[in-house]
Amino acid sequence: MGLLKHPPRSPEYRGGRSHKDFIMTLKEIVADRKSLVDDLCGCLELNGFVIKEAALTGEEIEFALRNNKLIGSKPLPWTTEPVGHS
Numbered sequence: 001m002g003l004l005k006h007p008p009r010s011p012e013y014r015g016g017r018s019h020k021d022f023i024m025t026l027k028e029i030v031a032d033r034k035s036l037v038d039d040l041c042g043c044l045e046l047n048g049f050v051i052k053e054a055a056l057t058g059e060e061i062e063f064a065l066r067n068n069k070l071i072g073s074k075p076l077p078w079t080t081e082p083v084g085h086s
Helices: 033-046 058-066
Strands: none
16 A cells, blocks of 8 residues: 555545555454445445345356446445444
């Protein structure tokens, strides 16, 4: 990270922090992969998304990857507080 120069302009929320002080790794805030998945699913559910576990065939995966298009966006609030996954 020492190779990145401080940008000439930066958003106010960055607060003049260096890249090292501004960016963190997932390992710093998430205990493990299961916690990450559970917290992400919980956040999505709290914002009206329906999460369902599914098993896809290789053909279905290839189709999904080929046809993946962003069809909408919804800003989600960020929290470092754990949220339950139902």
